[in-house]
Amino acid sequence: MKLRFHVEGGDFSNAGAASSEVKKLLKQINVPSEIVKRIVVALYEAEVNIVAHAYEGDIEVDIQADRIDALLSDRGPGIADIELAMQEGYSTASPKVREMGFGAGMGLPNIRKNTDVLNIESTPGKGTNVSFTVFFQTKS
Amino acid sequence: METKFFHHALRVLENQCIGCTHCMKVCPTGAIRVIEGLARINDNRCVDCGMCLRSCPVKAIIVEQDDFSRIFKYKHRVALIPAVLIGQFPEEVPTPLITSILFELGFNKVVEVETGVSLLKEAMEKYLADDTHPRPLISSFCPAIVRLIQVRFPALVDNIMLLKPPLDITALAIREELHKTGATDDEIGIFYVTPCAAKIAAIKSPVGEKESPVTGVINMDTMYNKIYRVIKAGKEDHCVVPENEPLEKFAIRWTLTHGEANNFEGRCLAIDEIHNVIDFLEKIENEDITNIDFLELRACDQSCAGGVLVQGNRFLVRERLRKRARKESRKNNSGFSPLITANESFLREHLGLEKLEPRPLVHLTGEPADALKKMEISKMALKCLPHLDCGACGTPSCEFLANDIAMGIGSIRQCFYISRLLEKQQVLNPDEAFHTLCHIWGEDKIREERWNANFHHLNELIEKENNLNKSNDDESKRIG
Numbered sequence: 001m002k003l004r005f006h007v008e009g010g011d012f013s014n015a016g017a018a019s020s021e022v023k024k025l026l027k028q029i030n031v032p033s034e035i036v037k038r039i040v041v042a043l044y045e046a047e048v049n050i051v052a053h054a055y056e057g058d059i060e061v062d063i064q065a066d067r068i069d070a071l072l073s074d075r076g077p078g079i080a081d082i083e084l085a086m087q088e089g090y091s092t093a094s095p096k097v098r099e100m101g102f103g104a105g106m107g108l109p110n111i112r113k114n115t116d117v118l119n120i121e122s123t124p125g126k127g128t129n130v131s132f133t134v135f136f137q138t139k140s
Numbered sequence: 141m142e143t144k145f146f147h148h149a150l151r152v153l154e155n156q157c158i159g160c161t162h163c164m165k166v167c168p169t170g171a172i173r174v175i176e177g178l179a180r181i182n183d184n185r186c187v188d189c190g191m192c193l194r195s196c197p198v199k200a201i202i203v204e205q206d207d208f209s210r211i212f213k214y215k216h217r218v219a220l221i222p223a224v225l226i227g228q229f230p231e232e233v234p235t236p237l238i239t240s241i242l243f244e245l246g247f248n249k250v251v252e253v254e255t256g257v258s259l260l261k262e263a264m265e266k267y268l269a270d271d272t273h274p275r276p277l278i279s280s281f282c283p284a285i286v287r288l289i290q291v292r293f294p295a296l297v298d299n300i301m302l303l304k305p306p307l308d309i310t311a312l313a314i315r316e317e318l319h320k321t322g323a324t325d326d327e328i329g330i331f332y333v334t335p336c337a338a339k340i341a342a343i344k345s346p347v348g349e350k351e352s353p354v355t356g357v358i359n360m361d362t363m364y365n366k367i368y369r370v371i372k373a374g375k376e377d378h379c380v381v382p383e384n385e386p387l388e389k390f391a392i393r394w395t396l397t398h399g400e401a402n403n404f405e406g407r408c409l410a411i412d413e414i415h416n417v418i419d420f421l422e423k424i425e426n427e428d429i430t431n432i433d434f435l436e437l438r439a440c441d442q443s444c445a446g447g448v449l450v451q452g453n454r455f456l457v458r459e460r461l462r463k464r465a466r467k468e469s470r471k472n473n474s475g476f477s478p479l480i481t482a483n484e485s486f487l488r489e490h491l492g493l494e495k496l497e498p499r500p501l502v503h504l505t506g507e508p509a510d511a512l513k514k515m516e517i518s519k520m521a522l523k524c525l526p527h528l529d530c531g532a533c534g535t536p537s538c539e540f541l542a543n544d545i546a547m548g549i550g551s552i553r554q555c556f557y558i559s560r561l562l563e564k565q566q567v568l569n570p571d572e573a574f575h576t577l578c579h580i581w582g583e584d585k586i587r588e589e590r591w592n593a594n595f596h597h598l599n600e601l602i603e604k605e606n607n608l609n610k611s612n613d614d615e616s617k618r619i620g
Contacts, residue, residue: 027500
């Protein structure tokens with residue numbers, strides 16, 4: 001089942017709408033709660049990244065029998081050095097913003113931690129595409 | 141086949157229910173449907189919060205209780221009363237008077253539920269200090285909340301503190317104390333005066349323990365009436381009973397909102413009213429809100445002061461208890477009460493709850509693959525429905541009807557809007573449409589009571605309506 005959401009940059013008051021909707025659906029189709037949690041945390045982080053950094057973006061989610069695929073594409077400044085951005089604690093936030101408790105540099109690492117497959121492509125000055133997959137069965 | 145998990149204390153009186161949908165619309169777990177003119181509660185979804193009872197305009201939902209005379213089966217008849225019982229009476233009615241009246245009604249021991257709070261508070265402090273527990277820790281106090289988390293937030297079940305609520309601790313202490321005097325369990329009757337349905341359900345089918353130490357329950361409204369009648373009778377002298385040691389300030393306030401949260405270090409929040417709790421837990425579950433240490437969550441607005449069986453106004457009950465805490469309490473940190481001290485090591489051993497199991501709500505049955513197919517049907521149905529959430533189909537909202545359709549237990553024809561359209565398109569004949577109507581609202585009601593008996597009113601009304609429209613038309617012509 002395919003779902004689409006549009007996200008406006010800077011619209012913090014509505015951030016999380018897509019992940020909440022997806023959470024509701026996953027619960028309804030009896031996906032184990034620990035997996036729902038991983039998906040929601042990853043999707044929420046990615047959604048908030050668009051709100052916080054980009055001008056606008058779209059989220060496409062495909063729920064299948066055994067997994068969920070998500071693609072988040074935004075139009076925004078892009079990420080210059082993805083590898084660096086993936087490091088825990090790396091943040092573009094100024095020290096002042098960090099003092100207020102924001103920009104801890106855990107966004108992308110948190111997405112990686114909670115997904116089974118993760119791809120990030122970015123063109124500085126144009127935008128970023130984040131796609132990930134989470135399987136419903138925990139791999140043993 | 142769904143397994144039945146819980147005992148429930150809420151019952152629909154079939155001869156009283158008018159199938160009006162009020163209860164269905166406020167139910168936080170979507171447990172109610174109206175079928176054949178009656179509200180039906182799905183046992184596996186119900187968490188006994190009592191919102192349905194509160195919303196019922198004809199008092200057709202009741203809380204089952206034990207027959208009062210059952211207390212006389214026991215040699216030791218203990219009334220276990222929560223602070224909110226006393227909070228319902230005006231200040232002029234002192235605690236010892238209420239205790240005396242309970243003796244006159246047949247009890248031979250009266251203990252306040254909050255007697256065990258001091259021991260619990262200490263245990264909670266230790267529990268909170270232990271970093272190995274997940275955060276936020278959620279209090280196990282309100283049984284409706286514990287069940288809500290089991291069914292709606294299964295991922296948060298491990299956040300519930302595995303400590304018994306004050307009710308169980310105090311009941312255990314009483315039982316142990318009586319055992320010491322040689323009393324056997326079949327001689328001991330501990331009766332809890334409950335402010336809500338959830339506590340009854342928790343006693344009849346406990347979560348996290350094998351058996352409740354409480355023998356039975358008496359609804360607070362019943363007890364209120366009994367006590368009030370004695371007071372009103374104006375008897376001058378009441379029997380003199382041994383006075384219990386006063387409770388600590390925090391113990392008296394424990395069942396009020398912030399009663400727990402105010403006592404602990406760190407970020408502790410208190411949230412009351414079940415819909416507020418659901419909103420908050422959604423955010424906690426998404427990790428949208430983080431770094432909270434402790435959550436005190438209560439199903440009722442103003443917590444137990446707002447319990448469905450509490451007679452008094454919840455704000456006045458709160459005021460009364462706060463005053464009592466200032467006047468009648470003993471110092472905090474003045475040690476446990478004698479009942480607790482005498483049984484301290486036994487209670488400490490039995491303070492814990494067993495691991496709680498999640499009991500996720502079944503929305504669309506089957507493995508994700510099957511459920512996904514049903515979900516697609518549900519989505520398709522939802523696109524056809526008017527999104528009015530009027531409840532006339534007998535389900536709480538268009539979304540619920542769509543889900544019921546996908547599950548094979550509902551039909552798109554239940555929607556008034558759709559069935560009108562289908563009739564117009566001549567897909568559905570009026571008889572079929574009427575049949576569906578009867579299924580939701582009950583054939584008896586529609587055929588006899590509402591239609592035949594009121595038919596002449598209906599004709600009269602239509603005539604009046606036409607006249608009104610006509611005079612309005614004339615009026616507007618004149619103005620025009």
